[in-house]
Amino acid sequence: MRTLSSLLVKNFQSNLNGHALARKVNGVWDWTSRESLLNNVYYCREMLKQENINRGDRVAYKGDNSVEWVSWNIACNSLGAVWVPMYANQNMDYCNHVLNDSGTSLCITDDISQDFLSTIP
Numbered sequence: 001m002r003t004l005s006s007l008l009v010k011n012f013q014s015n016l017n018g019h020a021l022a023r024k025v026n027g028v029w030d031w032t033s034r035e036s037l038l039n040n041v042y043y044c045r046e047m048l049k050q051e052n053i054n055r056g057d058r059v060a061y062k063g064d065n066s067v068e069w070v071s072w073n074i075a076c077n078s079l080g081a082v083w084v085p086m087y088a089n090q091n092m093d094y095c096n097h098v099l100n101d102s103g104t105s106l107c108i109t110d111d112i113s114q115d116f117l118s119t120i121p
Helices: 004-014 034-050 067-079 092-102
Strands: 019-025 028-033 058-063 082-087 104-109
Touching: 004 034, 004 067, 019 034, 019 067, 028 034, 034 067, 058 067, 058 092, 067 082, 082 092, 092 104
Parallel strands: 058 082, 058 104
Antiparallel strands: 019 028
């Protein structure tokens, strides 16, 4: 079956040297290559598999828009998991509601000071 993630991976593999994403750092564009993004996706996919994430499982991510955000999103899609996004600036009360209401199996954050252990039943 063709999925969004399989189409993206196939496209990236056809030209690993091309640009995939960019972010502005101190007024200068910092580009991420297709190869680098693809390697990030493969890494994230393996981490999700180690956590026994399967089709239909909910995986929450709280963080800023980033290469990591995209990598985890594509990795979740490739396993058939449901992506539950939350932005870094959303308050914890809202995030707790999202986590509890969605039935999240795993929560990932780009801020290691966030404690989600007490929020997931």
